[in-house]
């Protein structure tokens with residue numbers, strides 16, 4: 514019985530250990546979608562951003578929107594900055610979301626040979642239930658000039674991590690040169706619901722009933738007369 518409790522505790526604790534995995538692949542067409550949890554159509558959804566390109570972009574276009582008057586469906590941050598400058602998008606989702614990953618779709622100007630304009634050198638996400646106390650969920654580097662690095666000016670970055678429950682998400686983009694990064698879409702990968710505490714209890718009770726059944730059979734077969742004799746027979750479990 515002690516062994517069983519220790520195993521269950523170990524499984525519970527292992528689920529709480531943070532881990533992050535990111536992958537970047539070149540794609541010929543950047544993704545747009547409206548069927549994920551980071552979507553402008555969600556009740557209570559709002560978005561804030563650092564300064565955008567004045568030509569007419571709308572920050573909601575990074576989350577399924579098509580509201581911009583210039584290249585609708587894309588977001589471009591303001592030019593005339595410096596390499597290493599950090600631009601951001603912050604969303605409030607109305608209700609707390611449980612997510613286990615994000616997908617960033619973007620492209621730089623490397624379809625023009627030699628250009629790294631509109632590229633991102635580092636992508637970070639922070640999250641929390643209060644906009645004043647967000648914590649970093651992951652941070653990952655990208656290589657400038659996507660065409661050279663990933664085989665395509667368009668890239669898709671997939672980040673997966675242990676489940677995060679939050680209603681504020683901040684996405685930070687570090688630019689590679691003076692030009693503003695371009696964002697096509699940020700999608701949420703929704704967390705798969707975990708077994709509830711009651712399900713775990715159910716599994717525990719099932720395991721116990723199996724042990725008890727084995728005990729009864731064993732005592733019948735072995736002619737065990739006491740609990741201590743039974744423990745010796747099945748190894749003291």
Ligand SMILES: [Ca+2]
Pocket residue numbers: 545546547548549551552576577698699700701
């Ligand atoms: Ca989307």
